[in-house]
Amino acid sequence: MLSRKSFILGTFALALAASTSSLALAQTSFSLEPNPANRLHADKVDAIAALVPADYDFARDGALSIAIAAGAPPIATYATDGATVVSFDPDIGRLVGEVLGIPVEIVPISWIDWPLGLTAGKYDAVISNVGVTEERKEKYDFSTYRIGVHGFYVRAESPITSIKEPKDIAGLKIITGSGTNQERIALEWNRQNQEAGLAPIELQYYDDDAAASLAISSGRADVQLNPNAPQAYHAALTGDTRLVGTISSGWPNPADVGITTRKDAGLAAPFTAAINHLIETGTYAELLTQWNVTPEAVPESRTNPPGLPKPKA
Numbered sequence: 001m002l003s004r005k006s007f008i009l010g011t012f013a014l015a016l017a018a019s020t021s022s023l024a025l026a027q028t029s030f031s032l033e034p035n036p037a038n039r040l041h042a043d044k045v046d047a048i049a050a051l052v053p054a055d056y057d058f059a060r061d062g063a064l065s066i067a068i069a070a071g072a073p074p075i076a077t078y079a080t081d082g083a084t085v086v087s088f089d090p091d092i093g094r095l096v097g098e099v100l101g102i103p104v105e106i107v108p109i110s111w112i113d114w115p116l117g118l119t120a121g122k123y124d125a126v127i128s129n130v131g132v133t134e135e136r137k138e139k140y141d142f143s144t145y146r147i148g149v150h151g152f153y154v155r156a157e158s159p160i161t162s163i164k165e166p167k168d169i170a171g172l173k174i175i176t177g178s179g180t181n182q183e184r185i186a187l188e189w190n191r192q193n194q195e196a197g198l199a200p201i202e203l204q205y206y207d208d209d210a211a212a213s214l215a216i217s218s219g220r221a222d223v224q225l226n227p228n229a230p231q232a233y234h235a236a237l238t239g240d241t242r243l244v245g246t247i248s249s250g251w252p253n254p255a256d257v258g259i260t261t262r263k264d265a266g267l268a269a270p271f272t273a274a275i276n277h278l279i280e281t282g283t284y285a286e287l288l289t290q291w292n293v294t295p296e297a298v299p300e301s302r303t304n305p306p307g308l309p310k311p312k313a
Contacts, residue, residue, distance in 0.1 A: 030237070030291070032073065034084035040091065040287055044101035045277055051270035052100060058124055064102040065123040066093040069111035074233045074291035075129060088229075088291040089127045092145055092275075095283060096259070099274040115139075118262060125267060126260040131250070132307035141268035142258030142304050145275050146296045148249030150182045151228030153241045155216050160223065163245035166192045171199030175212050175224040178205045182225050185251050209234075216241060229293050236292045246295045250308050256298070268303045275301035 031038060059065045068085050070076050076089040085106045097104035107123050114126045118140070132142045152163040163169060166189035176183045183203070190201045204221050206212040215221040217240055224231065228246055235241045249255045259275075261267040278284040279300060288294045 030073065030233070032077065032079050032086055034079040034081045034086065036086075038290070040095060040283055040290070042095045042098040042278060042281070042283055045099050045274075046101075048099055048270055048273045048277060049101045051273055052102075053266035056266055057121075059121055060105055060123075062103065063105040064097050064100070064125070065105045065107050066090075066097075067107045067109045067114055067117060067123040067126045067128065068093070069109055069114070069128045071111070071129075072230050072233075074293055075229050088146075088287065088293055089129070091287055091291070092278075092284075093125070093127045093259070095278055095287070096271055096274040099277055100270055114260070118260065121262075124261065124265075125271070128260075129257055130260045132256040132258050132305060133310070134307045135310050136260075137304055137307055139263055141261045141263055141265065142256070142307075143261075143268050143271035143275060144256040144258045144298050144302050144305060146257040146293070147298055148255030148257050149228040149246045149296050150185070150225055150249050151231050151243050151295065152245040152247075153216070153224045153226075153231045153235060154222065154244050155219070156240055156242050158222070158242075158244075160244055163223065166190075167196070167198060168245070169193070169201055169223070171201065172222040173202045173204060173220070175204045175206060175215060175221045175226070177226060180226075181249055182227075185247060186225055213240065228295055229291075232292045232295070243295070253308055254306075255308065256302075256305055257296075272301045272303045 068076050068089055070078050070085045073087050076085055076087045078084065079086045085108055090106050093106065094104045109117060111128055114128060114130065117123060118126050131148055132144065154160045169186070169189055170193045174186055176186055186201065186203060194200055204215060206215065212224060213234070216224055223244070227249070231241070232243065235243065259271050261271065275284070285297070288297050
């Protein structure tokens with residue numbers, strides 16, 4: 001099963017879902033080569049580069065070191081050489097470095113290790129699907145670059161065309177991950193449906209992606225609700241499934257994902273400015289399209305926006 005892994009997410013993401021429902025079937029050319037010919041680049045912007053504090057002590061001389069946990073495409077994975085980290089997250093990191101005029105060194109890590117490593121100064125930033133939370137903001141700064149999105153995917157020939165609200169899943173057989181946030185969302189929507197007198201859903205759980213894909217293609221399941229990016233990648237490669245809706249991974253709250261830096265280190269402002277420059281020039285949109293993650297776009301990068309609330313005591 002897929003691992004668990006906003007400015008205006010509700011209306012924004014759902015509108016994107018409608019406009020990009022055919023994106024998963026697009027002829028997207030993914031390259032997992034360590035140095036692909038279609039890698040995007042950006043020019044240095046002196047005004048943005050000047051935002052980096054003159055006295056900032058980089059973790060490694062002459063380079064901006066960015067820690068990334070290589071999980072699965074299209075967010076972050078290893079290239080065909082088995083050593084280079086590629087996909088969307090490392091590419092956005094490299095582009096930010098180019099805008100700042102600083103060479104980027106990608107540091108592969110285990111995701112669980114990022115807080116200690118960042119706090120200890122082993123690297124300057126983390127770009128690894130780190131969600132913005134109020135608790136994390138006490139120790140770290142964030143420059144948002146994606147939104148956390150779960151996707152509803154159906155088989156290509158399914159009669160289901162759109163899932164936007166609880167009533168749309170009534171009576172469906174839904175694959176999701178046990179103990180995950182997406183399961184919580186499905187169960188809450190089901191509770192609301194049952195209160196409204198609608199048919200209950202049937203949740204299905206599988207140990208691996210192949211079994212889940214077979215259940216969708218055979219019709220034993222109607223829809224899969226899991227993190228959007230890996231599903232979008234699978235859909236683009238195979239054409240077997242398509243996107244019919246998205247929802248915030250923090251529903252009912254927005255779920256921003258940010259480049260993470262040490263609190264008050266001085267890097268958040270230049271990172272946010274660099275991302276906004278990439279948005280304004282269209283490079284950001286090109287990168288999203290290249291990795292088939294357009295539904296996870298932010299309309300603008302923000303520094304330390306409201307995050308997911310702290311757990312109740």
